[in-house]
Amino acid sequence: MPISDLKSDEGGLVEVQGSGKVIEGKSPMQLAMTRLRKDRTSMIALAVVIILLLIAILAPILDWVGILDPLSIHNSGPGNLVSGIGSVPTGPLGGISWQHPLGVEPGTGRDLLSRLLEGVTWSMIISISATIIAIVTGTVLGIISGFTGGKVDFFLGRFIDLILCFPQTLMLLALSGTFIAWITLVGVPSGNPSTGVYVILIMGAFGWPGYARIIRGLVLSMRNREFVEAARSLGSNRRRIYFTELLPNLWPPILIYSTLQLPAYVSTEAALSYLGVGIQAPTPTLGNILTDSVNYSQADPTYFFLPALAIAIIVLAFNLVGDGLGDALDPRHGR
Numbered sequence: 001m002p003i004s005d006l007k008s009d010e011g012g013l014v015e016v017q018g019s020g021k022v023i024e025g026k027s028p029m030q031l032a033m034t035r036l037r038k039d040r041t042s043m044i045a046l047a048v049v050i051i052l053l054l055i056a057i058l059a060p061i062l063d064w065v066g067i068l069d070p071l072s073i074h075n076s077g078p079g080n081l082v083s084g085i086g087s088v089p090t091g092p093l094g095g096i097s098w099q100h101p102l103g104v105e106p107g108t109g110r111d112l113l114s115r116l117l118e119g120v121t122w123s124m125i126i127s128i129s130a131t132i133i134a135i136v137t138g139t140v141l142g143i144i145s146g147f148t149g150g151k152v153d154f155f156l157g158r159f160i161d162l163i164l165c166f167p168q169t170l171m172l173l174a175l176s177g178t179f180i181a182w183i184t185l186v187g188v189p190s191g192n193p194s195t196g197v198y199v200i201l202i203m204g205a206f207g208w209p210g211y212a213r214i215i216r217g218l219v220l221s222m223r224n225r226e227f228v229e230a231a232r233s234l235g236s237n238r239r240r241i242y243f244t245e246l247l248p249n250l251w252p253p254i255l256i257y258s259t260l261q262l263p264a265y266v267s268t269e270a271a272l273s274y275l276g277v278g279i280q281a282p283t284p285t286l287g288n289i290l291t292d293s294v295n296y297s298q299a300d301p302t303y304f305f306l307p308a309l310a311i312a313i314i315v316l317a318f319n320l321v322g323d324g325l326g327d328a329l330d331p332r333h334g335r
Helices: 028-037 040-065 112-148 150-165 169-185 192-222 226-233 238-249 251-275 288-297 303-327
Strands: 006-008 014-018 020-023
Touching: 028 040, 028 238, 028 303, 040 112, 040 303, 112 150, 112 192, 112 238, 112 251, 112 288, 112 303, 150 192, 169 192, 169 251, 192 238, 192 251, 226 238, 238 251, 251 288, 288 303
Parallel strands: none
Antiparallel strands: 006 014, 014 020
16 A cells, blocks of 8 residues: 555544545554553463552552451361360461451461451552652653763762672661661651661662663663754753753663562562561561461471462463563564
């Protein structure tokens, strides 16, 4: 079909002159969503991620109305514990029953389903908050470094190298006492609230260099492009260039990297709970539930398997969504 026979309008539609046929044009985002919908594995993973986010939102509400009960101790009765505090559940598979679909927690008799659902909430709050801090910090510093260049780029690059040199886990352990005390002085309640804020801030503080390096490299390739030069010639200030011209072109890699980093934070929170730095029981997180289950790995394997499975599902689902987004946002994929 000759190009001269095509007639375009402002709505993205292309009309073939003389034939009455209209071809609808698609934006890059629409094309990416079309490619993503064709990837069944990524769509299944995306559905799992949406379910996890809904659980994270609804679990505290269900706890408040009394449907979930993650904190009450039940040390007697059928389907709970053999004989009081410190014992293992009765019945097969950790005391699974109609009253406790996933069994109960050894030693306390708390409902394991309630604790896992609320654990998803707290683990997602910590992971998403740390990811947001890393995204904001890394994106802003990456744009400034890549666009400004010169001494600013040099010193920011060396600062990123310095942050990457510190072992994150050891720093979390070494700084916990001092920083948690400072956070408490600011007004955050002591105990799990101040510990949670500390974990979020430290994970975010050590997580942004990856974003900064990715964003810097992309900005270096875009700062002399025509749309940036046009904005400069029109007198746009740097703030407008950063957030109006450059940032919209940086969202694809930011989204892809965040879907890979967020599940890593879930695993990090579990490791910190095991080391005694994260949120402590009775407040449930997937990390401290898994930490406690290690003591019962032989006496009650179900109790160990379920939180480990929950963490594995979260990590796998977000990683598959990240892979799917990477393929969908790459226009060269599948050619």
